[in-house]
Amino acid sequence: MKKLDKITPQNEDFARWYTDVIKNGDLMAYGASKGSIIFKPLSFGIWDNIRLALDKKFKTKNVQNVYLPLLIPESLLQKEKDHLEGFNPELATITEVGGKKLNEKFYIRPTSETLFGDFFKNEIESHNDLPLIYNQWVNVLRWEKTTNPFLRTREFLWQEGHTMHANSLEAITLTKEMLKVYEDFLKEYLALPVLSGQKTEHEKFSGAEFTLTVEAMMKDKKALQAGTSHYLGQNFTKPFNISFKNKDNQQEFAYGTSWGVSTRLLGALIMTHGDDRGIIIPPKIAPTQIDFIELFANKNESIHLKAKELVNQLLENDLLVKLDDSDKGPGFKAANSEIHGTPLRIELGPKDLENNNVVLIRRDTLERKVVAIDDIVKEAKNLLNDIQENLYNKAKERLNSNFVEVSTYEEFKEVIASGKWVLAPFDGDGEIEKIIKEETGATTRCIPFQLPIEIKNDKCFYTKKKTNRFVAFAKAY
Structure with missing residues (x-):
C-alpha cells in the first residue's frame, strides 16, 4: 500500500481533482509513448466487468464476436473518402519495415468500418446470408493532440459492432436497438443516466447517414459522449461492392450499421460518482464490492x-x-x-x-x-443494492436539474458560461455550429428523443426562424 496524497477538492479545480483521484486510486500509469496509459488492475478490472456484462446484453441481439487485423492498407481506406477525411489528422501510418520503404502504406486502425467492409463482401451471396451481426473487443489508435487519461488517449480499448442487413428498415431498427442496449446498460451497471438522441448533421460520424448517441453529464456539468450507434446505409457497401441476391433474385447492395463504447466509460464513471475522498465504483461493476x-x-x-x-x-x-x-x-x-x-x-x-x-x-x-x-x-x-440505486438517482437529479431553455443567443452565452446545458429550438447548420463553438466552447450534443424539460419557444435562438427541432448544447470532454 502506497502513501496517499492530498486530493484537490472538486469545487476548487475539477481537472486537478480528476488527476488526483486517478493517481491516488492507483488506476493507471503513463505509458512510454506520449498519450498512452497503462491500465492497472483496478481500472482494467472495471473494464473487464463492463465487457462481460455488455457482452451478455449483446448476445440477446444475436451479436457474435470476431477479431479483424490491426492494419488497414491505404487502398482499402481510399474507398470511402468521407471516412478517410474524418480520421486523416489522427491516422498513424506505417511506411517502412526493417529500413525498407513499403510499396503501400498501412494505417493502424482508428476504427474498422473499412476492414469489415472488405471482409463482408466475401461473406455474403444471398439474402439468406443476412443479417450478419458482428462485434470485436479491440484496441484502436488515434493520434490525438491533447490527451487526458481514460477520456482521450491515443490508444484505447473499445468494442465496435458492425452489421449487414438486407434492407434499410432492419438496419435502422438495429441501430436504434443497440443504442437502447447502451442506455439500459449504463443505467443498470454504471448507474449512469443519459440523454439519448440523434447527432446533428455536423456532428455525425464520418460516412454515416445518421448517428445516435447517449450523452452523460459529469459532476462539473460538462457532457461526455458515452456511446454511439451509426446507421451507415449503403455508404460502405457500395464502395466495397457488398451485394447480395434478394428474394426477387435481383442483385442489391446491403445496408450497414456500426456502434461502440470505449474505455471513456471509466472517465465517465469517475467524474459522475467520485467525491473529494476519491472515486466511487457502482457495486454492479466493481471488481471488489x-x-x-x-x-x-x-x-x-x-x-x-x-x-x-x-x-x-x-x-x-x-x-x-x-x-x-x-x-x-x-x-x-x-x-x-x-x-x-x-x-x-x-x-x-x-x-x-x-x-x-x-x-x-x-x-x-x-x-x-x-x-x-x-x-x-x-x-x-x-x-449494495441501495448504493447502486442512490448513485443513479443522484446523477439523474443532477442531469435533469441542469437543462435551461433560452430564446436569444445572449441568454445562450450566459447559460453556457454558467456551466449548464442549453436545450432550445435550433435550426442552424454546421457553419453556425462552428461559430457557436468558437465563441462559447459549446457543441451540439444531440437532438433528444424525449425532452427532459418543457420547451415553450418555437423560434431558433440564433436565426429566429420557426422550427420544431430541439437541440441540446453543452461544453464537453
Whole structure:
C-alpha cells in the first residue's frame, strides 16, 4: 500500500481533482509513448466487468464476436473518402519495415468500418446470408493532440459492432436497438443516466447517414459522449461492392450499421460518482464490492480468524470481497478503501467481536450501520443494492436539474458560461455550429428523443426562424 496524497477538492479545480483521484486510486500509469496509459488492475478490472456484462446484453441481439487485423492498407481506406477525411489528422501510418520503404502504406486502425467492409463482401451471396451481426473487443489508435487519461488517449480499448442487413428498415431498427442496449446498460451497471438522441448533421460520424448517441453529464456539468450507434446505409457497401441476391433474385447492395463504447466509460464513471475522498465504483461493476477490514487483529488473533470466516461466508454468497489484514492503522485502511472506490466497507474490531457485531460503512454516503454478525450477508446485499440505486438517482437529479431553455443567443452565452446545458429550438447548420463553438466552447450534443424539460419557444435562438427541432448544447470532454 502506497502513501496517499492530498486530493484537490472538486469545487476548487475539477481537472486537478480528476488527476488526483486517478493517481491516488492507483488506476493507471503513463505509458512510454506520449498519450498512452497503462491500465492497472483496478481500472482494467472495471473494464473487464463492463465487457462481460455488455457482452451478455449483446448476445440477446444475436451479436457474435470476431477479431479483424490491426492494419488497414491505404487502398482499402481510399474507398470511402468521407471516412478517410474524418480520421486523416489522427491516422498513424506505417511506411517502412526493417529500413525498407513499403510499396503501400498501412494505417493502424482508428476504427474498422473499412476492414469489415472488405471482409463482408466475401461473406455474403444471398439474402439468406443476412443479417450478419458482428462485434470485436479491440484496441484502436488515434493520434490525438491533447490527451487526458481514460477520456482521450491515443490508444484505447473499445468494442465496435458492425452489421449487414438486407434492407434499410432492419438496419435502422438495429441501430436504434443497440443504442437502447447502451442506455439500459449504463443505467443498470454504471448507474449512469443519459440523454439519448440523434447527432446533428455536423456532428455525425464520418460516412454515416445518421448517428445516435447517449450523452452523460459529469459532476462539473460538462457532457461526455458515452456511446454511439451509426446507421451507415449503403455508404460502405457500395464502395466495397457488398451485394447480395434478394428474394426477387435481383442483385442489391446491403445496408450497414456500426456502434461502440470505449474505455471513456471509466472517465465517465469517475467524474459522475467520485467525491473529494476519491472515486466511487457502482457495486454492479466493481471488481471488489466489499473491503473487509480487521482492526487491531495483531493484538487479538480471534479477530483475524473471525474475519476470514466472514469473508468466506460473503464469498460463498457471490459477493466480491477483499480482506485487509495488513498492519496499517484503522485510519489508513479506511482512507485506502475510500480512495479506491470500494462501494462497501466492513469493519471488525475487538468491541465488535465482543458484541457479535460488525460495522458496515457505505462509500456513497459514508453512513455507518452496526449489524449482527449473523445478518452480515443479508445486510451487505441490501446496502449494495441501495448504493447502486442512490448513485443513479443522484446523477439523474443532477442531469435533469441542469437543462435551461433560452430564446436569444445572449441568454445562450450566459447559460453556457454558467456551466449548464442549453436545450432550445435550433435550426442552424454546421457553419453556425462552428461559430457557436468558437465563441462559447459549446457543441451540439444531440437532438433528444424525449425532452427532459418543457420547451415553450418555437423560434431558433440564433436565426429566429420557426422550427420544431430541439437541440441540446453543452461544453464537453
